[in-house]
Amino acid sequence: MTDEQTTPTSSRTLSRRAALAIATLPLAGACAARSPAEARPSSAGSSPRRRDAQAYYAYAADLAGDDPVLLDVVRAQRAGWMPPEAPDPRPVRIFDDVAVVGTDFVQATALATSAGVVLIDALESPAEAEGVLAAGLGEVGMDPARVGSVIVAHGHADHFGGAQFFADRYGARVLMSRSDWDLAATKSPETAPERDIEILHDQTIRSGTTSIRLPITPGHTRGTVSPIFPVHWRGRRHRAILWGGMGLPQSVQGRRAYLASVQRTARRARREGIDVVLTNHTNVERLATMDDSGENPYILGRARTDRFWAVLEAMVRGRIADGT
Numbered sequence: 001m002t003d004e005q006t007t008p009t010s011s012r013t014l015s016r017r018a019a020l021a022i023a024t025l026p027l028a029g030a031c032a033a034r035s036p037a038e039a040r041p042s043s044a045g046s047s048p049r050r051r052d053a054q055a056y057y058a059y060a061a062d063l064a065g066d067d068p069v070l071l072d073v074v075r076a077q078r079a080g081w082m083p084p085e086a087p088d089p090r091p092v093r094i095f096d097d098v099a100v101v102g103t104d105f106v107q108a109t110a111l112a113t114s115a116g117v118v119l120i121d122a123l124e125s126p127a128e129a130e131g132v133l134a135a136g137l138g139e140v141g142m143d144p145a146r147v148g149s150v151i152v153a154h155g156h157a158d159h160f161g162g163a164q165f166f167a168d169r170y171g172a173r174v175l176m177s178r179s180d181w182d183l184a185a186t187k188s189p190e191t192a193p194e195r196d197i198e199i200l201h202d203q204t205i206r207s208g209t210t211s212i213r214l215p216i217t218p219g220h221t222r223g224t225v226s227p228i229f230p231v232h233w234r235g236r237r238h239r240a241i242l243w244g245g246m247g248l249p250q251s252v253q254g255r256r257a258y259l260a261s262v263q264r265t266a267r268r269a270r271r272e273g274i275d276v277v278l279t280n281h282t283n284v285e286r287l288a289t290m291d292d293s294g295e296n297p298y299i300l301g302r303a304r305t306d307r308f309w310a311v312l313e314a315m316v317r318g319r320i321a322d323g324t
Helices: 014-018 053-064 068-076 126-139 163-170 178-187 252-272 283-289 303-324
Strands: 092-095 098-102 106-113 116-120 147-151 175-178 195-200 203-207 211-215 228-233 236-243 277-281
Touching: 053 068, 053 303, 068 283, 092 228, 098 126, 106 211, 147 163, 147 203, 147 252, 163 175, 163 277, 178 195, 195 303, 236 252, 252 303, 277 303
Parallel strands: 116 147, 147 175, 175 195, 236 277
Antiparallel strands: 092 098, 098 106, 106 116, 203 211, 211 228, 228 236
16 A cells, blocks of 8 residues: 555455555554643644654644544554454445445445546456445446546555456546556556556546546655545535545655645645545445434534644654654
8 A cells, every 4th residue: 555565456365454554663642632832733734842753643633632533544644554354334325426335445436427427446356346346336326337437546456456347348437647557557467457548637527517626646656646526415515535545655755745745735625615535445434324314424524624634744744753
């Protein structure tokens, strides 16, 4: 799951989880509060006065409070984190026009438009694409035959392994950034899709009346893409971003690129009114909380979205500071 570590996806066993393990240094103090003199909310743009790793980690924990979504960000940025083993989630429509389908390890996001379905990622293999993703789309009322494009968020095999299935079976076009096409072909040639469309930074693609922006957000890989698109819940419009890669690379240069992408994205989120943040290794428990109550755990609102980026920034700064 890093630039330096990519494993083939021939099986859903240890290899694909081991790809997430970077280092295993415990995150001491991540849940301990600090005094206001040491950490202040970064939604106002501030940062810890003590610029050491533990101050950043405590700062992130203070910002997260007891918010389960923000606590997931803290956990996901700990050295050695990987999604916990769990039963595969059922396919779920998390918005009127968005479904999440996948396994306990990795998920694909499907956006229904007036011209068909746009997939973001395609799981780990052709077998999963057919048996999990295509079947799951049918369960939530999305016809897999209407998948017109597959946007690959980054060039690791657990995200593009099933893309060629949709290209071969349904004629879908596959999109990835240039550097990550190169990464996929170099690191996982046995499962890489045939090279198709290269994503340019901040380009817009359209599917019917839906426009999807594709900013390149370097860090997780050099060409990670974090799509921005409209979603609807109970008929009300929201604006969403799918953060294309949560894990940090090993190199300091890559981590600084990641930090810069977080900062740029936070500014953009405020400017464009983004109030939904999705990921492709999402918390399975959050999927399980979807019900008919009318509450949607994926709608963060403006203030919590600001805090999401502030927590992520603080954790990344901590990881840069301690080198884990």
